Amino acid sequence: MTTRQELLSHFDALLQPERFKDYGPNGLQVEGRPEIHRIVSGVTASRALIDAAIRQEADAIFVHHGLFWRGMDGRVTGWMKQRLQRLLAHDINLFAYHLPLDAHPELGNNAQLGRVLGWQADQRFGDQELGFAAHADFAGAADLAAHVQAVLGRSVTLADPEDARPIRRVAWCTGGAQGFFEAAIAAGADAFLTGEISEPQAHLARETGVAFIAAGHHATERYGAPAVAAHVAAQLGLSHEFIEIDNPA
Template identity: 75%
Template sequence: MSISRQQLLQAFDGLLQPERFKDYGPNGLQVEGRAQVSRIVSGVTASKALIEAAIAARADAIFVHHGLFWRGQDGRITGWMKQRLQLLLAHDINLFAYHLPLDAHPQLGNNAQLGRVLGWRADGQFGEQALGCIGSAVYPHAQGVADHVASSLGRTVTAVGNLQRPVTRVAWCTGGAQGYFESAIAAGADVYVTGEISEPQAHLAREMGVAFIAAGHHATERYGAPAVASEVAHSLELEHEFIEIENPA
């Protein structure tokens, strides 16, 4: 079965409601391809490797969290941008990208899906546009949370702060949300999990006595795109495949 590009866009927009967010780039259809869609490939980032894999998989559309266009970037179509666009246009593939709306969806978004993987359920939100999640989870100490996150995601994590602190409240926000750390502390978190750590957060963790765990930008954001694309594909009777492009970040 196939549907029109516009029907697919309406389905994604209806689920993710991008109009609710002030974002860093355009959400929705970023590159127009063929008019009819029967097969979707999802991935984290619209990299050249993902586009090439989608071509090999005979995709009509690609659905990602990190698209091609961001506020403040150089607008010239040269280098890596030319290469990615050239592949999409030559093979007539639609590119759909949703950034903050994909983070925020309460069941299928990156934060909800990371919570599912870690066995945590949010009972509150915090931070800019209420993107961060916080919930109850009991661990004897924050080091136990770090070990659990590392085991669940299959990677080494960076943990800073009071790792012996008993934990009853965990906060998390996927990707590059290190700037939400102080909001997580104010919301009552004993430990905060995100993708990345920057220089200030190490000092804040030590001084505030709240553990900060950086588990990888890609590693924390690899669950939302396939969850949303799978849901939409199933509802519209389309084919869907998630393609993982390894990324150590």
């Protein structure tokens, strides 16, 4: 058993949210019971995850995507009411860390995605150094895309360059980081991997010779939260379980 404040202090010390300019509040988003025995982790604080945490009798939930974002409607109605109602009725703490969880050099989303795909980052790039890059060895973009698809267990979108070339440097940034593509190109990548693709990236891939792979927002961000929660739970002697809520995004 530990206290809510001690758990928060461990998360903050590990992830250092004060270093980041983010889109919403990092840390404790919903206050629950003061004593913590069991943590559930997940990607998003959805109703499905909250209901699963209730069934597991969790005292705290740790996620990447919390409930509150800059510029959102502040009224507590509809889906927001349903999520908050469940958390408050069952006295469950909600901890959420967005960019700090992406950026952690060992346990974060980018580091853990690299681990899963077999890459050890040796370079950081982009805004707030959220992008990671590493040596790779693939005959071409199609081989890289096939590797990612096999490891993550889902189809990917490949924007293939007109001039095919071997992949010797791969860059990545999980989630909705398609805006990092130009920074990845400038950093010397032969291919860039993220979760989503927007209209401009296909043209840039064709014109620059750098491949672009969109492998799913959720699919690329499902490794950091359980890694961090398991690490802190082990430090504090707490029970931890990661709950996967399927998401096609």
